[in-house]
Amino acid sequence: SQQGEEDPQALSIQEGENATMNCSYKTSINNLQWYRQNSGRGLVHLILIRSNEREKHSGRLRVTLDTSKKSSSLLITASRAADTASYFCATDDQGAQKLVFGQGTRLTINP
Amino acid sequence: DAGVTQSPTHLIKTRGQQVTLRCSPISGHKSVSWYQQVLGQGPQFIFQYYEKEERGRGNFPDRFSARQFPNYSSELNVNALLLGDSALYLCASSLRWDRRNSPLHFGNGTRLTVT
Secondary structure: OOOOEEEOOEEEEEOOOOEEEEEEOOOOOOEEEEEEEOOOOOEEEEEEEEOOOOEEEEOOEEEEEEOOOOEEEEEEOOOOHHHOEEEEEEEOOOOOOOOEEOOOEEEEEEO | OOOOEEEOOEEEEOOOOOEEEEEEOOOOOOEEEEEEEOOOOOOEEEEEEEOOEEEEEOOOOOOEEEEEOOOOOEEEEEOOOOHHHOEEEEEEEEOOOOOOOOOOEEOOOEEEEEO
């Protein structure tokens, strides 16, 4: 079963705009991770935020975590066509490295 | 260094048949996990192996089994295939099975189609 919900399920924006994706989860966690998946390929790790952290940055990525609301958001700034992919959040509530993924947000960047 | 490699990349099987999928982890990684990703869904955890021992199992029937070899490579076996087993099967590796706060490294998966 899936851990939680990602919102929106699909997002289409123009190149250069910012993209925001949200993730909610149900149980207490040790960390929350975001992964990217290009069509039909494997997942690539983007960023990991620990439960005692509130915000983390990596290049054009910004992740926030609100454990009181059991939610996280991923912001991609100045989007590029190469950012077109599906984005998944994952939590480790079942144990170290037994990740529970959301259903993903399909992001399309229009040139 | 090579990443996680999986074989074959694509596979077509008939209902009732058996299938074996293979995974080679990143050099030095001793933990291998398997995930099933049905089209349009997020991956679901199937198994985790470390030092040839099963360290975790997801909510999958006994038709699914796996093993890990001394060189840390792994095989996932699925017996009596059903149409619903059609999915992308992903393998992921990591240094240890019990290390929190470290990411997984995924292969590109095996696309299994059951007809």
